[in-house]
Amino acid sequence: MTQAALSLLWTLLALLPSPHLQESLKALLLLLLHGHGKARPQHSQVKSPSALSRFLNRYPWPTRALIRLARKEAEKALDRARKKKGPKPRLLVVLDLVTLEKRGRFQALPLSFFHGKWGLHLVVLYLVYGDLRIPWAYRLWRGKGEKALSRLALSLLASLPPWMRRAFRIRVAADAAFGTTWFLFGVKRLGFEAVVGMRRDRRLREGGRLGDLRRQGSRVYLWGLSFPVWVAWYRYPLPQGGWEWRYVVATFPATPRTALTWGKRRFAIEHFFRAAKSEFSLGQFGQRTALGVHRFLVLSLLAYLLAHWVGMEGEGSWREARERAARVLLPELVVQVALRELYALGLWPPGGGGEGLCGICGRCKF
DSSP, X not given: OHHHHHHHHHHHHHHSSSHHHHHHHHHHHHHHHHSTTOOOGGGOSSXXXXXXXXXXXXXXXXXXXXXXXXXXXXXXXXXXXXXXXSSOOEEEEEEEEEEEEOOSOOTTSXXXXXXXEEEEEEEEEEEEETTEEEEEEEEEEOSOOHHHHHHHHHHHHHTSOHHHHHHSEEEEEEOGGGOOHHHHHHHHHTTOEEEEEEOTTOBBTTSSBGGGOOSTTOEEOBTTOSSOEEXXXXXXXXXXXXXXXXXXXXXXXXXXXXXXXXXHGGGHHHHHHHHHHHTTOTTOOOOSSHHHHHHHHHHHHHHHHHHHHHHTTSOSOHHHHHHHXXXXXXXXXXXXXXXXXXXXXXXXSOSOOOTTBOTTTSOOBO
């Protein structure tokens, strides 16, 4: 996968119209890979903050073309990884809502409150196949309203390319925020299977509610839904102590074990959110324009994808993966940063040299 990461980076650099923009893109990617989750343009050691700010907010480089090229490389990686023989493999598509918390008011950004958090709300579509993880797309959610949230999620599912629908059996996993009649009907109409969290007070067509069921794996009709679903539930430990029953419904014939197993796989996107925020600065955008924020989020997801692909060939933490990705993909900038740090410490230019000494500072023996 390292070769795929290199191919993606070279393709994206060739897309930019000038060497100056190419250097700015590499500088931002290095910043996101070395930023320890707190990357800002003013932290860059190879480009000025003003140059990076203009790159994000003003310069007319093709952001949509960059996204399309990144998706094409991701599709190639997914096609190489899938099984070519036997029945169609299953591709897990996870949908979830994440809030990027911000303080203050930004005139150009649609910030709002959700569950007590003030910030930018994103609906993210995340692909999981084997060890491969791909953040495919996101949409901005501008406020409360279950129907609006469901429509955003369905528009993300509709963005999956036709070849992916032909090559895989797509199974969608989502939490109770997407457990609406509109969403379940839309997923069924697209020809996908779904495992979705559901409120225990959801009404049944035969009368009663989900919480009244006593047999795991029951086949029931939800109120307002024309096709049956299969129900399972489990004990969920609460953060403050104790537990409660959580319910899951499947739009295909599923045993309780199958429904709960695929429902638990939804938590893959929670691990992604944690890594994207803590390692790749997903919520650290400092721009005040919508274009600058969009570009920063796209590059943050791109840095995650590159580090994941490089890290797949080794074992270790996300920190080791992003540092390895920086060394493999941007070696000249890594050396440049190392030389600047050595110069700041008074160790550069080298005070010696000779055989067997370090090629960077001339003093360390390796």
